[in-house]
Amino acid sequence: MIRKSIGLLAGMLVTVAVYAAGAQLRADHPDTYTVRKGDTLWAISARFLSKPWLWPEIWQANPQVQNPHLIYPGDVLNLSFINGPRVGLQPRVRTEGEPIPAIPLSDLRMFLKEMRVLDTNQVKSLPYVVGFEEADLRGTVGRNVYVRNLQAEPGQRVAIVRPSQTFRNYNGSKGRDNGGDLLAHPLDSDVSTVRTPWYEESRNDGYYGKGEDIGTEVSVIGTAEVLRTGDPTTLLLLDSTLEIRKGDRILPIDDKPYDPYYYPHAPKSLPGNARVIAFADAHDAVGPRQVVALNIGAQDGVENGQTYSIYQPGESIPDDVASNSWNRGTGKSVTLPQEFVGHVMVFRTFDRVSYGLIMDGLRPVHKHDKLELPE
Template sequence: MFRKSIGLLAGMLVTVAVYAAGAQLRADHPDTYTVRRGDTLWDISAKFLSKPWLWPEIWQANPQVRNPHLIYPGDVLNLSFINGPRLGLQPRVRTEGEPVPAIPLSELRMFLKEMRVVDSGQLRDAPYVVGFEEARLRGAVGQNVYVRRLDAQPGQRWAIVRPTHVFRGFGKNDAGDSEEIVGHMLDSDVSTVRTPWSEDFRNDGHYGRGRDLGVEVSVIGTAEVLRGGDPSTLLLLDSTEEIRKGDRILPIDDKPYDAYYYPHAPKAVPGNARVIAFSEDVLDAAGRRQVVALSIGAKDGVENGQTYSIWQPGETIADDVASNSWNRGTGHRVTLPDEFVGHVMVFRTFDRVSYGLIMDGLKPVHVGGKLTLPE
């Protein structure tokens, strides 16, 4: 029996061992592939490996490779036969051009820098926009914004945020799984001024309040303090949307985000792990390279890079034959099997919620999709 090796034309030659139990080659892999601008390591690996999230094993198996992100547009991947149970990789270090990223960071910057999940109480008590210069109804860049409850000094900069989703826990379900977490979209027209927030319960039927697990906010602007007091006067430096009365003021998040991600399977999947919200409110479903919110977070042991399979729960339908009745749609019912729809990789975590990027998929991903080990 033989294995195939990937020969990467690049100056430092290193052979890296990957056993058959790890990154198996796809049956329909190409013989050669030229790396293109816009490719990611996941995309490239998916052309050769049946489990593309295992590509880090190729690199991490060899301590001489300090930086796995050494593949550049124009490099050619060649397949050749080699005897023995090992998969060989021969990378070459380059210094010109931009290397291929693991995942498309440019598409995630909004969720790395402009989205966060905060405590609901902290958000309710946060300073808020109360008005604008010349009695305007909305704020625009270069105008003064008046803020109440802000204790700050001239020159300090603050983030202006708007709540988008609230996450709630509803205790254990009938199967005894861990707490069910759902994401309720907030009415953007009133969520800035009403507390408790005006929530949309249509997707899950949870009309009770549940346990408040935090609120997702979107950073929509940055402002600098001109004068203290109550109200304080701030200059709006930049914004992605018009600023409204009721928008909250929070400290700017200066924490650096991960520059590299290493996809890997988790050791276990927390109970009742599901897709609970989409990045865009208008979406009924999400697809490849779109962001979803997941009902698991750092307190569940979730970390960046963990990759999961997403399964759509099977529908419950009438079994007309077993019902033995002319009245179709009544009597016996049966639940169809779950269907695999794609893979999602976690790229940012909070205590009870995380953001994931859909890496690939056969079908659209819907709210309620179940997460399992990526096999």
């Protein structure tokens, strides 16, 4: 028992030493900081730590912190260098205030997009919009929308969703680390088909119909209330972010699509070939506070709050210096180093795909940018 205790203590000391070495305090940190109402753990950590996503491990190494995810207004952070960086909370009696979350949902909700990844066949069989009041070409708020194949009761509220892209895995039998690749394909403009355009699939695949269907992304674009049952069912459009059109689908409302708050933290491992594969509301590039789709999900150990560094792969260019002067551009080539782009935090996870919010960035994020463990 004594040997086991000594071994456990040694392991704890090594762990604390590793965390301390990995999360250096900034040079301009004060000796103490008193937590104030309105603070968030991410903001405090970004102010004092060079690697703010390591705050849970640092504070967990302090035995007086019962829960490293919770601090309160009035808590005093002791910041000092004693045999290396040390971050601690001064013990006190909780008398007032609510716990300080890392990033409350209220700070992020305006930026998040509600997407769901469903089985493609399920999407095809969902109830769908077939027409509008007075033969309108599009559905607008306050007008009636007619839906087929909907089983619902008067007064029930539903979500209107639009299939936006499909996810397909190519060379999946080889595994992600050995050439497997998951790509996102924009759907045909005619949403009633819920299929990938032939030119998109053949361009990435080389042969139409090849590849493993992972699922279809649908985006929530509005809510409606059932007025009269039947086939078609009459719905009143309550709100929408886009004009509703024929072929949009109907799903039950998800009352809690997001976590109440998020704790950014570094993942323990990185799945192979992890990349950005799609955008929620852009075509070419995105920046801070925009949503991206990642080709990793719950099956890869991804969970909400995990934070990754994004890198732009280095470009391969001809080495004109090493080539002969008469055939420049046709000789040897060199691949430039990858460049840091920014950080992305996962906020919603599905089996094979997850969605993240770009937290910060030095340059635009593009599709196929790589994910790395944060440094």
